[in-house]
Amino acid sequence: MLGASQPAPATARMARSGRSEWQTSCAILTSKVVSQEQSESLPVPPVSGGFDHVPAVNGHHSAAQMNLVPIEKSDGNPLVPQHRHHQQKPLSVTDLSPAPMHGSNLRVAYQGVPGAYSEAAAGKAYPNCQAVPCDQFEVAFQAVELWIADRAVLPVENSLGGSIHRNYDLLLRHRLHIVGEVQLPVHHCLLALPGVRKEFLTRVISHPQGLAQCEHTLTKLGLNVAREAVDDTAGAAEFIAANNLRDTAAIASARAAEIYGLEILEDGIQDDASNVTRFVMLAREPIIPRTDRPFKTSIVFAHEKGTSVLYKVLSAFAFRDISLTKIESRPNHNRPIRVVDDANVGTAKHFEYMFYVDFEASMAETRAQNALAEVQEFTSFLRVLGSYPMDMTPWSPSSSTSCTSSS
Numbered sequence: 001m002l003g004a005s006q007p008a009p010a011t012a013r014m015a016r017s018g019r020s021e022w023q024t025s026c027a028i029l030t031s032k033v034v035s036q037e038q039s040e041s042l043p044v045p046p047v048s049g050g051f052d053h054v055p056a057v058n059g060h061h062s063a064a065q066m067n068l069v070p071i072e073k074s075d076g077n078p079l080v081p082q083h084r085h086h087q088q089k090p091l092s093v094t095d096l097s098p099a100p101m102h103g104s105n106l107r108v109a110y111q112g113v114p115g116a117y118s119e120a121a122a123g124k125a126y127p128n129c130q131a132v133p134c135d136q137f138e139v140a141f142q143a144v145e146l147w148i149a150d151r152a153v154l155p156v157e158n159s160l161g162g163s164i165h166r167n168y169d170l171l172l173r174h175r176l177h178i179v180g181e182v183q184l185p186v187h188h189c190l191l192a193l194p195g196v197r198k199e200f201l202t203r204v205i206s207h208p209q210g211l212a213q214c215e216h217t218l219t220k221l222g223l224n225v226a227r228e229a230v231d232d233t234a235g236a237a238e239f240i241a242a243n244n245l246r247d248t249a250a251i252a253s254a255r256a257a258e259i260y261g262l263e264i265l266e267d268g269i270q271d272d273a274s275n276v277t278r279f280v281m282l283a284r285e286p287i288i289p290r291t292d293r294p295f296k297t298s299i300v301f302a303h304e305k306g307t308s309v310l311y312k313v314l315s316a317f318a319f320r321d322i323s324l325t326k327i328e329s330r331p332n333h334n335r336p337i338r339v340v341d342d343a344n345v346g347t348a349k350h351f352e353y354m355f356y357v358d359f360e361a362s363m364a365e366t367r368a369q370n371a372l373a374e375v376q377e378f379t380s381f382l383r384v385l386g387s388y389p390m391d392m393t394p395w396s397p398s399s400s401t402s403c404t405s406s407s
C-alpha cells in the first residue's frame, strides 16, 4: 500500500507500475536536457580500480582502514551482487520505504571518521545501520554508486555556517537520488590532550563548518590563535591524539573526545545553542513519492537567458502556494561564463549559475507536477534530485541515535 489518501491520477499510475514509472516521470521532466546533462556529468572512476587508489586524508586513512571493500575482493558480499551491472534491480522493501527509520543492516557511507557528526546523522537516519567512514564526500557518493554502501548521508546546510557547497556540486555530478533528510543538533566541544590548558594553545583545528560555527565563542574565550581547517571534526581530534600535539585543540563532538582519548576543555562552544546541520540521504534508486505525510522535493535548474526567468520559476511555486525552504546558486562549472552578442550593447559576459531549490510538496501531488511542468518551460536544464519525507522530529539538543561503525 503506497499511499493512504486518494491518489491523483498520475500518482495512481505511479503506484501501479512502481519505480520504473516514477523514474520515467523524472525522465520526462528532464528530457529536454538529458543530452546536455550527460555531457556535463563527470566520469565516475572505474570500479576495477577499487578504492585502493583513493588518497588518504590527513594521512590517516587508507581505503583498507576505512573498510571500503574493493569489488574484486568482495566474494559473497550481498552488497556487491554479481548482477550489479543490470539496470533493473527488483524492488525491495527498503527501496519502497519513505521512512528514514529503516536502518538495520544497511551500510551507510559518511564523510569523516568515527565520532564525526555525519556518523551521528547516519545513525539518526538509519538506526542500527553499519556506518562506513569515507575520507571525502566524493568517496561517499562513489561507495553507493559502486554498491559498497547502500546509502550515503551527507551534510548540505548548517543553521550558522550556511551551505556545504561541495555537496551541492557533487549532487549534480553524480546520479544518486535524495531519499530523505535528517536534521542533527550539533553540539561542539573544545578538545585537547589530557593536561593541556587553554593558555598552551597556539592553534585550533576543525572542519571549516566547525570553525565557522564557533568563531565568536573562540574569540570570547580569548582564543585568538591560528585556526586551521581539516577534513572533519573527529579527524581533527584523531590528528591531535595521533601526533601528541600539546599546542593544538580540536572542535569536535564529545564522542570524538571519548574515542580519541582527549579532554573536553569547553563544552557547547557553538555560537548558537540551536545549531543544527541538515543532512540528506542518498540512494541509487529514488523512492516513490507519497501524499500521506509531509514531503519535500529538491530540484536543480539552469536557465538560458532573460533576467526575469528566476522570478517566473519562483512564481510557479508561489502561484500554487508551495513554500520554498531553500534556494542556493552555484557556478555552472561546465559553462561559468556566457557571452551574449547584442547588436545594440555589444558583447556582454554573464556569469552562469545552477539554481538549487527545495520546496515543501511531494512529486505525487498534482500541484508539484504542474509547477515543475511550468518551470520546465523557462529552463534549459531541470533535474529532480529527489522527493522525500521531511524530517519532522521535534528539535532537541541531545537527540542522537547510534550506528555500528565499520572502522
Ligand SMILES: O=C(O)C(=O)C[C@]1(C(=O)O)C=C[C@@H](O)C=C1
Pocket (backbone or CB within 6 Å): 111, 112, 115, 116, 117, 118, 119, 155, 158, 164, 186, 207, 209, 210, 231, 232, 233, 234, 277
Ligand atoms: O566534520 C564532521 O564531523 C562532519 O560530519 C561534517 C560537518 C559539515 O560538513 O558540516 C557536519 C556537521 C557539522 O556542521 C560540522 C561538520
